[in-house]
Amino acid sequence: KAAASAETVEVEPEAKEAIEVVEDGEVKTQDAAADDEKDIRPDFEALVLRVQQEICDAISGLDGHKFRVDEWERPNNRGIGKSCVLQDGNVFEKAGVNVSVVKGPLPPAAVSQMRSRGKPLREGAKPNFYAAGISLVIHPHNPMAPTVHLNYRFFQVEDPETKEKSWWFGGGADLTPSYLFEEDAVEFHSALKAACDKHDPTYFDRFKKWCDEYFYIKHRKESRGIGGIFFDDLDERPANSVSRKDLTDREAIMAFSKDCLESFVPTYISIMKRRKDMPFTPEQKEWQQLRRGRYVEFNLVLDRGTKFGLSTPDNARIESILVSLPLTARWEYMHEPEEGTEEAKIMDVVRNPRDWAV
């Protein structure tokens, strides 16, 4: 068993930001009745573990290689995780699918940061946190096939004195092709839109926009990919929500996360089947490698989860954090594709994000 961390579920941004700027001291009061609601943690853990297995089975089925599985534990009963990695397969260069369930005392810096984000935590409280999630990054060999990232997580904080709990969901999925196939972009976004629309008419547009903003490589003035959805701090249904009325907010948002998560396998496998055996030239492979370089730049320079993980190596399972990096990448000085080429076409999309869903 390996050393462990929560980074694999990308829950750490919270803690990292605590030592950064506190923007707003206002504390929102969450419905106190939430305390009496059904504990969804066992269901959420079962969900992410089941889907992790389904994703690994689907990816492995397409590739022919098996995943290496590392189960790890944090000392003092502070959590468990399962890292599944398929490296240098027939179809995939690297595929990492992680689940982790971690808990423990929330650092004071994280407490004040969460208060600033509107979490109803008492000043001076020493809350315990719980975080569970699934996270994946998949890099195919074929430059016509897109890289994909996905993450869904549930976070809960409990005041040990008042027993008051606050909770929220975060997550999303986003696609990073080296070459643009509009058919893939439309299929990926439409599946997510369908999952969103089952729950709330505002979700998809909000979360697509959030995705474009979050995965923006500032120093390159371009997005990492062509979009998807991204959300965080989701802890109540909007007023015009269309999800089942017999569910609590917590159950309803879990159902939403579940629908998004379960849309992944059919969509990505469908895209991969179209792309994995397409012919390509050495020049196209090289272009993919340059785009992989940008992926590395985003993950190492900007991604909040990765940055936090790397800044706290003693608490982190570094190998699970960095499994998101591609097997290979390339950086050329002053490379810019010629106008009118397929390479220029994808650059135009990452510089000017588009709506794809139908």
Next chain:
Amino acid sequence: KAAASAETVEVEPEAKEAIEVVEDGEVKTQDAAADDEKDIRPDFEALVLRVQQEICDAISGLDGHKFRVDEWERPNNRGIGKSCVLQDGNVFEKAGVNVSVVKGPLPPAAVSQMRSRGKPLREGAKPNFYAAGISLVIHPHNPMAPTVHLNYRFFQVEDPETKEKSWWFGGGADLTPSYLFEEDAVEFHSALKAACDKHDPTYFDRFKKWCDEYFYIKHRKESRGIGGIFFDDLDERPANSVSRKDLTDREAIMAFSKDCLESFVPTYISIMKRRKDMPFTPEQKEWQQLRRGRYVEFNLVLDRGTKFGLSTPDNARIESILVSLPLTARWEYMHEPEEGTEEAKIMDVVRNPRDWAV
């Protein structure tokens, strides 16, 4: 002419740190007579431009390919630069040799950060800065040949009201082999030690230690390479300095920087001649690629100059900053070399820095 920045001389860490922790408010008083000293800026600029040419000639001579030269200007007479890059040559995968000379008003955040570092700046002053330097990173193709980084810079700040100036030098050179050749490590360090010893008996040991500390990849618990020297804020001679007594401190430290800088070409060319044509296996090339991945991690996650440059894209010439990245790199999940191998030997050195100079 391209958009421009000071990043190419790695002078920006100052400004970046200003928004980080201020450790110590004490302000040191620098000798006011410094104002009347000879202006060394023209000599320093001439030095770095001459040596840039010599380095490019030497590297180009070994490689057979020529450097691409981009001269750039910052708007409003705020500086000039010359970026020389040789990419995908016969011997070198990527070699970037940059000179820049930049000036302008120092941002308020940088002022308070510099005061905290002991620079004699008045509170509320709006000083102008001047920064000149040479910076290079060279990545050879052959995995037996080491990557090298070098940077020497002169920084000056002037209070526009009192006309008081403060100034300092920074710089160093460090070697990053994928395979350990003790002969190379000894030659590289001994040349730097000889240059240091001509000026002060304490320099080499201090600056080797500083180098090991600065180029440490915290999240990997290993150094980027096997060392060299690194110094910053150097603005006076130690008491037992052995440099020429007829020189001012400023001239003496410039002479020291010059000796270090001029030791580079003979040393690195000598090492490269031994390594550039050595036979190697595909496995050894792959190991080099993994070590290149670590280089990328250091530069994108930890290097202060790179981080600052990437966080201020509008002031930065991004291509000059990121020319330090290798052409190609690789990340494998859970890779660890077997005990007793040559790969394990270099890991032992980066985990336990050694003294090499004789």
